[in-house]
Amino acid sequence: MSDILSDIEDFINNFNSNNDTDFAIDTIRVKFSKQHKLDSLKELGKWSKLKKNSNILNKLKRRLNDDEVTSVYRLETHDIYYYNMQEPPKYRNAMMVIFGIKQYHQAPPPKQLITKILSTLKNISNIDICFDVGIKPNLNKLKDIFDLTQYISKDGIFTDTYYINKTDIPMLKKITIYNKAFKNNLGFDLWRFEAKISIPNYRYLALPLNEFKSITDIAKATND
């Protein structure tokens, strides 16, 4: 079997070369059956169950509102987790989540480890592809075309995070636009576009990168 991660990276890099852009993978998610994979995953390192009130678990649950999370396990100190899902057959399925592959404030999870996990699970369910820009995007242009929702924190504060929850583009489930510099305390201006893209069959890769680029191009237009 070929290397799934390299295949996707090659696909994206090829698109970047032909379109003068700089898309990158930020998050990989893989739904898997624990029944035959868990033993192999445990050989890769120590998985620790996150405590019920841990900050990381609460943060994960905020991001995973659709999936009925029961418990979450973390691979050592990496941003690599799997969480058990309640959907039937109960406790059989889990979702592997590999975060922070494109980061500025900390090292990403080791590529060799990601490759091993993907070759063990032999699948990939969806990925987040990101695109970073040094100035605030033109959100008004996007509002003209999409239903742009601003995220309001629990305290009722309007944040620098915006969602396009419905794109009408096949496989492109959602786009998040947020102030990356503020979020990670970077010390320089940086905004991030993040596209959640489902992958029905990784053997026949057809990522909607042209469509995502059209959206980032609109938002890169000069602010009026």
Place this chain on the structure above:
DNA sequence: TTACTAGCATGTAGCCTGGC
């Protein structure tokens, strides 16, 4: 043949309650 799915049985962990 191998990989995967699903049902049943059983083990484990966490929470709650009552007695001391």
Place this chain on the structure above:
DNA sequence: GCCAGGCTACATGCTAGTAA
């Protein structure tokens, strides 16, 4: 407050059947 017991939710082992 502490501990034991009971209950429930969570998790996994075993096995049989199915698909690739």
